[in-house]
Amino acid sequence: MAAKPRVATASLAGCFGCHMSILDIDERIFELIELIEFDKSPINDLKEFTGRCAVGLVEGGCCNEENVRVLQLFRKHCDVLVSVGECAICGGIPAMRNAVPLKECLDEAYLKGPTVHNPAGHIPNDPDLPLLLDKVYPCHEVVKVDYHLQGCPPPADAIWQALVALLTGKPLELPYELIKYD
Amino acid sequence: MSETDAAIAEICERFGNDRTRLMDIVAAVQADRGGVDGSALDAIASAVGVPRVEVESLVTFYAFFSDRPKGGIVIRLCDDIIDEMFGAGKVERAFREALEIGIGETTPDGRITLERAPCIGLCDQAPAALINDVPVTYLSGDRAREMVAELKQHGDPRKLVHRLGDGNNAHPRVRSMVHNGIRKRGAVIFAEMERGAALRRALAMSPVEVIRDIKTSRLRGRGGAGFPTGMKWDFTRAAEADRKFVFCNADEGEPGTFKDRVILTECPDLLFEGMTIAGYAIGATEGIVYLRGEYAYLREFLEEVLEQRRKDGLLGKSLPGRPEAAFDIRIQMGAGAYICGEETALISSCEGLRGDPKNRPPFPAQRGYLGFPTCVNNVETLCCAARILEKGPGWFAELGSKGSPGTKLLSVSGDCSIPGVYEVPFGIRLDALLEMVGAPNAAAVQVGGPSGRLVGPDEFKRMICYDHLATGGSVMVFGPQRDLLHVVERFMDFFVEESCGYCTPCRVGNVLLRQKVADFRAGRGAASDFAWIEELGDTMKTASRCGLGQTSANPVLSSLQAFRDLYESRLGPDRGDAFLPAFDIRGALAESERLAGRASVVYTGGEGEG
Numbered sequence: 001m002a003a004k005p006r007v008a009t010a011s012l013a014g015c016f017g018c019h020m021s022i023l024d025i026d027e028r029i030f031e032l033i034e035l036i037e038f039d040k041s042p043i044n045d046l047k048e049f050t051g052r053c054a055v056g057l058v059e060g061g062c063c064n065e066e067n068v069r070v071l072q073l074f075r076k077h078c079d080v081l082v083s084v085g086e087c088a089i090c091g092g093i094p095a096m097r098n099a100v101p102l103k104e105c106l107d108e109a110y111l112k113g114p115t116v117h118n119p120a121g122h123i124p125n126d127p128d129l130p131l132l133l134d135k136v137y138p139c140h141e142v143v144k145v146d147y148h149l150q151g152c153p154p155p156a157d158a159i160w161q162a163l164v165a166l167l168t169g170k171p172l173e174l175p176y177e178l179i180k181y182d
Numbered sequence: 183m184s185e186t187d188a189a190i191a192e193i194c195e196r197f198g199n200d201r202t203r204l205m206d207i208v209a210a211v212q213a214d215r216g217g218v219d220g221s222a223l224d225a226i227a228s229a230v231g232v233p234r235v236e237v238e239s240l241v242t243f244y245a246f247f248s249d250r251p252k253g254g255i256v257i258r259l260c261d262d263i264i265d266e267m268f269g270a271g272k273v274e275r276a277f278r279e280a281l282e283i284g285i286g287e288t289t290p291d292g293r294i295t296l297e298r299a300p301c302i303g304l305c306d307q308a309p310a311a312l313i314n315d316v317p318v319t320y321l322s323g324d325r326a327r328e329m330v331a332e333l334k335q336h337g338d339p340r341k342l343v344h345r346l347g348d349g350n351n352a353h354p355r356v357r358s359m360v361h362n363g364i365r366k367r368g369a370v371i372f373a374e375m376e377r378g379a380a381l382r383r384a385l386a387m388s389p390v391e392v393i394r395d396i397k398t399s400r401l402r403g404r405g406g407a408g409f410p411t412g413m414k415w416d417f418t419r420a421a422e423a424d425r426k427f428v429f430c431n432a433d434e435g436e437p438g439t440f441k442d443r444v445i446l447t448e449c450p451d452l453l454f455e456g457m458t459i460a461g462y463a464i465g466a467t468e469g470i471v472y473l474r475g476e477y478a479y480l481r482e483f484l485e486e487v488l489e490q491r492r493k494d495g496l497l498g499k500s501l502p503g504r505p506e507a508a509f510d511i512r513i514q515m516g517a518g519a520y521i522c523g524e525e526t527a528l529i530s531s532c533e534g535l536r537g538d539p540k541n542r543p544p545f546p547a548q549r550g551y552l553g554f555p556t557c558v559n560n561v562e563t564l565c566c567a568a569r570i571l572e573k574g575p576g577w578f579a580e581l582g583s584k585g586s587p588g589t590k591l592l593s594v595s596g597d598c599s600i601p602g603v604y605e606v607p608f609g610i611r612l613d614a615l616l617e618m619v620g621a622p623n624a625a626a627v628q629v630g631g632p633s634g635r636l637v638g639p640d641e642f643k644r645m646i647c648y649d650h651l652a653t654g655g656s657v658m659v660f661g662p663q664r665d666l667l668h669v670v671e672r673f674m675d676f677f678v679e680e681s682c683g684y685c686t687p688c689r690v691g692n693v694l695l696r697q698k699v700a701d702f703r704a705g706r707g708a709a710s711d712f713a714w715i716e717e718l719g720d721t722m723k724t725a726s727r728c729g730l731g732q733t734s735a736n737p738v739l740s741s742l743q744a745f746r747d748l749y750e751s752r753l754g755p756d757r758g759d760a761f762l763p764a765f766d767i768r769g770a771l772a773e774s775e776r777l778a779g780r781a782s783v784v785y786t787g788g789e790g791e792g
Binding site for chain 2: 065068069072075076101102103106123125127131132133134135137140141142143144
């Protein structure tokens with residue numbers, strides 16, 4: 001039997017809600033496991049890519065250099081890259097900072113915010129901390145992204161349909177109920 | 183009540199405290215006080231009985247209104263691409279230096295404000311500017327400095343006009359330095375006219391017969407969209423209501439269009455006659471000319487022409503030979519908003535609202551101004567209608583091409599030796615036109631303004647008509663020395679600025695497209711961008727609420743079609759790092775590195791890890 005196609009997932013500047021929605025496919029996860037093998041993903045906690053992947057699902061946009069690096073790796077290792085959910089596609093809630101200069105964001109978060117208790121006045125700056133970007137970028141402004149799967153989060157059924165279509169080569173069926181949001 | 187409140191109350195009173203006349207009220211307060219500040223907003227709101235936010239949203243919507251005080255003299259420099267090509271940059275620098283202020287600023291003594299304005303309808307006399315209502319043309323750095331010196335001395339923009347233009351530009355009620363620049367007269371618009379002849383012929387017929395004549399002539403709207411005029415009149419006639427309106431759309435704002443300015447200057451009688459005929463045909467007794475704020479210098483003259491027509495019995499409580507038919511016309515001033523050229527936005531503006539387009543249906547012919555059936559026609563269309571009644575529909579239908587009868591006014595500007603207004607029969611080939619206007623070496627032509635098409639030499643054999651190259655009148659010529667991507671980027675600047683912001687495809691799409699063009703100009707395009715641009719353009723066309731967003735992707739889409747090689751030559755190099763060419767990781771990290779006082783370990787300026 002040929003090796004199963006590999007699927008990688010990542011959560012960048014997101015809330016993990018899209019990953020929760022992936023898990024929301026419920027018992028179909030057994031079907032999925034028949035169909036694919038997970039590569040680098042928070043689902044199996046694999047930290048590095050182990051091989052070429054058919055599909056990469058990316059949640060969240062890029063707010064720091066670590067996000068950029070992970071996204072870069074995904075683009076290099078995945079045949080098809082899918083932006084999953086509002087934050088990956090548009091930047092989402094994290095991108096609300098885009099209208100505010102970076103220094104003001106940091107000051108508000110660590111020094112001046114009404115609930116901040118920080119007598120030493122330190123802004124976290126450990127060398128291990130990835131540097132922030134000037135603004136939050138949607139994934140397709142950083143690397144080429146092949147598909148967008150909208151929603152906040154996209155419904156589990158939409159993710160399921162998209163994955164099955166991508167992996168089996170069958171036409172994608174996304175009924176109106178799965179892509180309307182109001 | 184304070185003195186200023188009393189003054190504002192007096193202004194509101196003059197317009198009957200009518201909230202639908204907010205445009206006029208705000209314009210009057212603006213002229214009176216140089217701005218409509220918080221207390222003025224309150225005073226207006228309480229006088230006309232609307233929430234303050236309604237007045238505020240109107241004031242902040244229109245470019246000619248301001249919630250902060252401006253100088254008594256406002257200099258608006260036309261910043262469209264044609265003016266830029268002819269030295270608007272130098273003119274702007276000269277104004278800035280002479281006034282010692284930047285764009286959007288007011289001199290410390292509070293007297294003079296300097297601003298930019300989108301196309302003011304003087305591309306054939308570029309660079310041009312408006313100083314208050316006064317158009318000034320053929321500017322240069324030296325002339326700008328002289329003007330500032332003069333203004334500082336006497337403070338009266340009207341005194342800047344030393345030599346008057348041709349035709350009615352020298353009329354005592356106009357006294358403008360603008361030139362008509364009529365280069366070719368055709369049989370429809372610029373032919374001699376006997377006042378009242380067309381109207382009398384129309385009034386001798388029944389309204390139904392008049393509409394039948396317009397239908398027989400196959401006249402289509404001259405504003406650009408080309409809707410059959412007879413059908414529009416018929417729909418408005420068929421709608422049942424106590425009141426109906428004829429609107430003349432004189433808000434020509436499409437960059438590169440200035441033919442209505444010339445019609446308004448030279449043929450106002452033909453226009454008013456067309457409106458009166460339309461009124462008779464559809465059963466309307468009231469007409470409104472929505473005149474763009476940039477043409478305010480023509481208002482007094484137009485009012486005088488209207489007054490004369492009333493005196494001559496061609497307008498008013500009864501019409502010649504039809505004592506039961508009444509029709510009168512009022513001029514409504516716009517205030518610097520391109521979107522108001524869109525008919526439903528125009529109606530909103532006349533109702534004293536922001537220039538937001540309305541949902542359709544209902545169409546204006548069913549429910550328009552104040553909810554009454556309203557027929558909105560372009561200036562040129564109404565002139566054609568008058569001529570059709572005068573000379574007969576068969577005569578008109580014989581002119582032009584099969585699908586596009588009649589003549590068309592083209593306003594030609596840019597890299598040509600004879601810019602100006604040409605009345606040509608529809609169906610003229612673009613190359614024949616280019617020869618006529620003295621542009622044998624044109625590299626590209628923007629037909630129909632930014633919302634039209636950018637065409638290259640491959641398409642110069644095509645005809646100007648509704649079925650091939652459609653245009654509301656704008657023809658901008660670009661020589662081989664021009665950077666067409668820059669032209670496209672400037673057109674997108676225009677749409678970003680002029681989008682009313684109501685619907686997302688237009689508000690966001692224009693910004694995204696502009697950014698993409700800027701990426702290409704910087705040599706950072708990606709091959710995948712082509713499909714992306716087309717998809718986004720398609721979404722904007724399909725999903726935008728009005729004509730602005732439905733056409734604003736055209737500069738990018740049509741240039742991509744005609745000049746794909748230009749885009750392809752600016753694709754970014756493949757750096758082998760999986761990043762899109764437009765993504766600049768070093769730039770994205772610069773501020774963060776400075777704040778943190780440490781450099782990125784991953785992205786050090788060489789290729790990224792991965």
